[in-house]
Amino acid sequence: MFFKKIQERPQFQNEIQLNEQTFEIIVQFTKKKNSSVTVSNTIINFRFPNHLSNRQAEQHFIELLNKIKIKILKSPRIQNQSNHLTFKEIYQLEKFKFHNSTYTIEKSSIQGVKLDEFHFRINKNLTMLQIEKLVIKRLVEKYTPILNNHLLSLNEVTYNYKITGFSISMVKSKWGHCTHDNKIMLNLKLLNAEIDILNYVIFHEISHINQKNHKPKFWNVVEQFCPNHKQLRKTLKNNPPTLFLKAD
Numbered sequence: 001m002f003f004k005k006i007q008e009r010p011q012f013q014n015e016i017q018l019n020e021q022t023f024e025i026i027v028q029f030t031k032k033k034n035s036s037v038t039v040s041n042t043i044i045n046f047r048f049p050n051h052l053s054n055r056q057a058e059q060h061f062i063e064l065l066n067k068i069k070i071k072i073l074k075s076p077r078i079q080n081q082s083n084h085l086t087f088k089e090i091y092q093l094e095k096f097k098f099h100n101s102t103y104t105i106e107k108s109s110i111q112g113v114k115l116d117e118f119h120f121r122i123n124k125n126l127t128m129l130q131i132e133k134l135v136i137k138r139l140v141e142k143y144t145p146i147l148n149n150h151l152l153s154l155n156e157v158t159y160n161y162k163i164t165g166f167s168i169s170m171v172k173s174k175w176g177h178c179t180h181d182n183k184i185m186l187n188l189k190l191l192n193a194e195i196d197i198l199n200y201v202i203f204h205e206i207s208h209i210n211q212k213n214h215k216p217k218f219w220n221v222v223e224q225f226c227p228n229h230k231q232l233r234k235t236l237k238n239n240p241p242t243l244f245l246k247a248d
Contacts, residue, residue, distance in 0.1 A: 010054050012061055016044070018072045024086070027061070037064040042086050044068055087132040090244045097245040098139065099191040113138060136243070140168045140188060147186060154202055158225040161209040170243070175236065176201045178208035192241040200232040 012027045023039070027046045035048045046064060048057050090096040094105040107124040113134035114121045120138070122131055148166045155163060165183035177185040184205045190198045203226040211218035222229050 010058055012046075012058075016065075016069075018069060023072070029057075035060040035064060037068050039068055039072060042089075085244045085246055087135070087244055088128055091128065091131065093247070095247045097247045098243070099143070102247045115139075115142065136170055136188065140170075143188070143191060144168050147191070150198075151184065151186070151202055151206075154199060155206055158203070159206050159210070159221075161206055163206070163209070176205040178205045178212075180212070182209045189241045189243050192243065192245060193236070196228075197232055197236050197241070200226050200229055200236070203229070 009027075009029065012025065014025050016023050016025060021042065023042050023044050025044050025046070027048070029048050029050050029052075032047060032049055035046070035052070037044065037046050039045075044065075046061060048060060052060065085093070085096065091105065094107075096103055096105075101118055103118050103120060105120045105122060108121050109125075110121050110123055112123055113126075113131060115138040120135060122135075126134070144167065147168060151166060152163065155161060162182060163184055164181055165179075167183070167185045168188050169185050170188050171177075171185075175187045175190060179185075184202075186201065186205070190201055203222055207218055207221040210221050219229070226232070
């Protein structure tokens, strides 16, 4: 029986300094057909197809890195992210800021991750990914009833539509969502946004109870209680909140 020899991949640089900020570089080979690069906070993630030769991969890396460098240098949003940290950086600093409060981290031998008001106790033997997921889960558990009450209060004094359910999530592609049966989801990162931005997203999703699309009638409903929605939407697009902020 013959086995196909696994190609040993080249070593790519693991970080780059741009706008006086260090970006971690991650390179992955996947089953996807095309090469791509994305930037999120302080991480630049390259994905290359498995079928590429090492020479092709190195060429794609150089081309995509040059493109992303131009994007980062031109983007005011990324230039102003010095207080937005990766979870690995948060874990090393042992504290972070969320929703205008400072949370501390204690590495211990307890099981899992526990949150006592503003203090996390974390099993130091867990992987970084496991810890991050559990920290996010604890924040979701804590802030779901708080944000739900805020949502219901805003709805009560404005549209007064029937909301059938509420949840907080960490989806990457949207800030909020209203289902066909009028359950509303909000992104956890909105708790690090200005209150006007948070309220805009809430008004946006409540308006979908009346209009399940983005046609002019929908925006007329939004405008009833959020007349500056266009500016707020632009601000959210250009300066979106992130989850982990550097504590003072």
